[in-house]
Amino acid sequence: EDQVTQSPEALRLQEGESSSLNCSYTVSGLRGLFWYRQDPGKGPEFLFTLYSAGEEKEKERLKATLTKKESFLHITAPKPEDSATYLCAVQARGDDKIIFGKGTRLHILP
Amino acid sequence: SAVISQKPSRDICQRGTSLTIQCQVDSQVTMMFWYRQQPGQSLTLIATANQGSEATYESGFVIDKFPISRPNLTFSTLTVSNMSPEDSSIYLCSVEAYGGEGGTGELFFGEGSRLTVL
Known part of the structure; x- marks a missing residue:
């Protein structure tokens, strides 16, 4: 069964304190791994797609990386506006369904 | 990109009643997806709605409880029937971006x- 596990569940950082969020996945043939950001009271907002091990994508203070078993979302020198829940999701080859993890609630303290 | 509007944004309902959620997209799309997000849980796919055919439901979700309509390529509704407190959740409509392939x-x-x- 395809599965996505994210850790930690919650993370509090000081502004400027870099860290990483983890997404471990089990899927029968990965088509794509996705990262989303979700603010309170809003729907998830797409950040990145990663397709193969070794691939990296960057956007402002965020960088996503992918191995054959997990993905990391690295946050460099975060700011309070980076506070949100970050969701990881996977899609298997030949399947329209996208499976989400429970997310990591990130809180950046000023 | 696509802009998706959902109504209602929130509601408080009595046990045993039904509520229909509307989803309007600003462009024509083939598939629309309905997700549920319970507190502290991941997004769970309820069903996939294709225009002109019956919705495809995921394991644990049935048409009698969550009937879906898809009358055209820009609109869909999800009804939560005979509600109980366990149905308290956020319901999300989504569409997929398409590329060349x-x-x-x-x-x-x-x-x-x-x-x-309640």
Whole structure:
């Protein structure tokens, strides 16, 4: 069964304190791994797609990386506006369904 | 990109009643997805709605409880029937972005409909 596990569940950082969020996945043939950001009271907002091990994508203070078993979302020198829940999701080859993890609630303290 | 509007944004409902959530997309799309997000849980796919055919439901979700309509390529509704407190959740409508080779897996979401069942 395809599965996505994210850790930690919650993370509090000081502004400027870099860290990483983890997404471990089990899927029968990965088509794509996705990262989303979700603010309170809003729907998830797409950040990145990663397709193969070794691939990296960057956007402002965020960088996503992918191995054959997990993905990391690295946050460099975060700011309070980076506070949100970050969701990881996977899609298997030949399947329209996208499976989400429970997310990591990130809180950046000023 | 796609802009998705959902109504209602939130509602408080009585046990045993039904509520219909509307989802409007600003462009024509083949598939629309309905997700549920319970407190502290991941987004769970309820069903996939294709225009002109019956919706495809995921394991644990049935048409009698969550009937879906898809009358055209820009609109869908999800009804939560005979509600109980366990149905209290955020319900999200989404569509997939398409590239040159078909679906990209990138989803656009509505703002969600937060239902509280008393």
